[in-house]
Amino acid sequence: MLQDITMGLYIPGDSIAHRLDPRVKIILAVCYVIALICASDILSYGLAALTLAGAVTAAKIKPSMLLRGMRGFIVMIAFTAVLCAFMTPGASWVQWGWLSLSKEGIYKGAQVLLSFILFIAGTSWLTFTTSPLQLMEGMSKLLYPLRYIKVSPQEVALIMSISMRFVPIMAEESYRILNAQKARGAYIDSGNITQRVQAMVSLLAPLFIRAWQRSETLSTAMLCRCYQSGAERTGLRKMFMKRADYTALALMSAVLLIIIALPDYY
Amino acid sequence: MFTIDELVFTYPDENVPVLNGISLHISPGSVVALIGPNASGKSTLARHLNALLLPSSGRVLIEGMDSRDPQYTNLIRQRVGLIFQNPDDQMIGSNVEEEVAFGLGNIGVAPEEIRKRSDEALRMAGIYDLRTQSAHTLSGGEKQRVVLAEVLALRPQGIVLDEATAMLDPVIRQEWLQVLLSAGRKYNLTIFMITHHMDEALLADRVLVLDKGRIVLDGSAAEIFSKVDKLREYGLEPPPLQALMYTLAEAGCPVPAEVYGVKNCAEIISRMLAGE
Ligand SMILES: Nc1ncnc2c1ncn2[C@@H]1O[C@H](COP(=O)(O)OP(=O)(O)OP(=O)(O)O)[C@@H](O)[C@H]1O
Ligand SMILES: [Mg+2]
Numbered sequence: 001m002l003q004d005i006t007m008g009l010y011i012p013g014d015s016i017a018h019r020l021d022p023r024v025k026i027i028l029a030v031c032y033v034i035a036l037i038c039a040s041d042i043l044s045y046g047l048a049a050l051t052l053a054g055a056v057t058a059a060k061i062k063p064s065m066l067l068r069g070m071r072g073f074i075v076m077i078a079f080t081a082v083l084c085a086f087m088t089p090g091a092s093w094v095q096w097g098w099l100s101l102s103k104e105g106i107y108k109g110a111q112v113l114l115s116f117i118l119f120i121a122g123t124s125w126l127t128f129t130t131s132p133l134q135l136m137e138g139m140s141k142l143l144y145p146l147r148y149i150k151v152s153p154q155e156v157a158l159i160m161s162i163s164m165r166f167v168p169i170m171a172e173e174s175y176r177i178l179n180a181q182k183a184r185g186a187y188i189d190s191g192n193i194t195q196r197v198q199a200m201v202s203l204l205a206p207l208f209i210r211a212w213q214r215s216e217t218l219s220t221a222m223l224c225r226c227y228q229s230g231a232e233r234t235g236l237r238k239m240f241m242k243r244a245d246y247t248a249l250a251l252m253s254a255v256l257l258i259i260i261a262l263p264d265y266y
Numbered sequence: 267m268f269t270i271d272e273l274v275f276t277y278p279d280e281n282v283p284v285l286n287g288i289s290l291h292i293s294p295g296s297v298v299a300l301i302g303p304n305a306s307g308k309s310t311l312a313r314h315l316n317a318l319l320l321p322s323s324g325r326v327l328i329e330g331m332d333s334r335d336p337q338y339t340n341l342i343r344q345r346v347g348l349i350f351q352n353p354d355d356q357m358i359g360s361n362v363e364e365e366v367a368f369g370l371g372n373i374g375v376a377p378e379e380i381r382k383r384s385d386e387a388l389r390m391a392g393i394y395d396l397r398t399q400s401a402h403t404l405s406g407g408e409k410q411r412v413v414l415a416e417v418l419a420l421r422p423q424g425i426v427l428d429e430a431t432a433m434l435d436p437v438i439r440q441e442w443l444q445v446l447l448s449a450g451r452k453y454n455l456t457i458f459m460i461t462h463h464m465d466e467a468l469l470a471d472r473v474l475v476l477d478k479g480r481i482v483l484d485g486s487a488a489e490i491f492s493k494v495d496k497l498r499e500y501g502l503e504p505p506p507l508q509a510l511m512y513t514l515a516e517a518g519c520p521v522p523a524e525v526y527g528v529k530n531c532a533e534i535i536s537r538m539l540a541g542e
Contacts, residue, residue: 220350223318225343225369
């Protein structure tokens, strides 16, 4: 399960999406997330899904890659959706003993399910097409206004992109530890609740220790490469906006506006 | 290149110093190996050479710049590259080119110049053809070459290796060292390498032995490795040739203590056999 987390992974390529300005891609992703938050009807979700499909095509990413990324979260998403469905108040539609499900509840559950899936797919699109360093450079440019409140944009961008880089590394690491502990007879997939919790704790402890060590050495290595927090950096490529960037921004704003403008109805 | 004066260092919240009065002068362009048992303070000393750690007392001068003076910190780190054991812990970018450009971006080099300098470093490290590959598809040896290229791109005067070859297999290790040494000759770099491999230390012009935070032996490789009993006292095992000579001498054979490679050793033995 854990090795399926492809979130935060970068897939090198030379597609239109890969060549977009990293700043633009970050803005696109943010707009998309806002659109998902505003979406409340079938039409809006359809439009968001269509946008995603377009973006994925432009990135030449295999849809199976996106699905694989989803697999690690599916239990969590499904659980949240079901919980949401039952918790939403409304006139009972189906009744099993003391459990009752309303039409509103089903609607709400489906909505949660859809937006989670679209959300994960969208953020994966961003990291699939943008390398961590590009993300970092793009973010520090976008966060430039933070300067005025005495926060270093580079610092924030760095922390964010490093934590993203850690996701696949940690997934790999936990998979390794998991196997090592399974070999020693840990109950992760089986056993009663107490045994499972114990097994989980013994998985997490080494994972955190390793994560801490890794971040420690990584930050030392960065200092050795003359990294100074708060200093102005330059990049391999100058960031500049091309026609594709403006087109992408225009399309995304249109989608966002339509979704916001679409009337909410149940 | 490096001048160390009475360096004493204690980690914060500890009471026993890890480095205990080290004085050294390392001249530019030399290749120096530092060996010593675990926990003798080797890594701690290495971190003083590029101002990652600052002396508790005494001082460390890097090209005349005092490491405690904050105005020099960044320049010192440009001049002295530090390479660690695990390449995965040192890589920030996702593709090779980007990785090599990271350091140059940090010191504010212009994009065209970054391209030029990183291409040169990639060629020097023999990985120019891999430049668009993503980091996680590379082998360990290739990754460590990327780290080397990244350091070379900053055009340093010295490179410090903290067991940089420990994770490479023997053949790859030799290849990597040869790349490093030829870069060293080309740019007249000072190379300071910490190693647990005695055959690596044999490549150096000078070998230092650190024990409990003190430099206990200092001399040419031939000289240091001839002191077999001393080395064993510090828990170090000399390379096989030197150990052989030592054992022969102990058995009463008339062999010199210092040997210089297989050829020299073979000559000594054949002369000895002919003499009998
Ligand atoms: N950050 C730290 N805080 C406190 N003590 C430390 C720290 N780092 C190292 N030490 C201690 O300092 C001593 C020397 O450590 P150092 O890592 O320099 O040894 P080393 O010679 O590099 O060993 P090895 O061969 O295992 O790499 C050890 O006793 C170690 O426990
Ligand atoms: Mg060490």
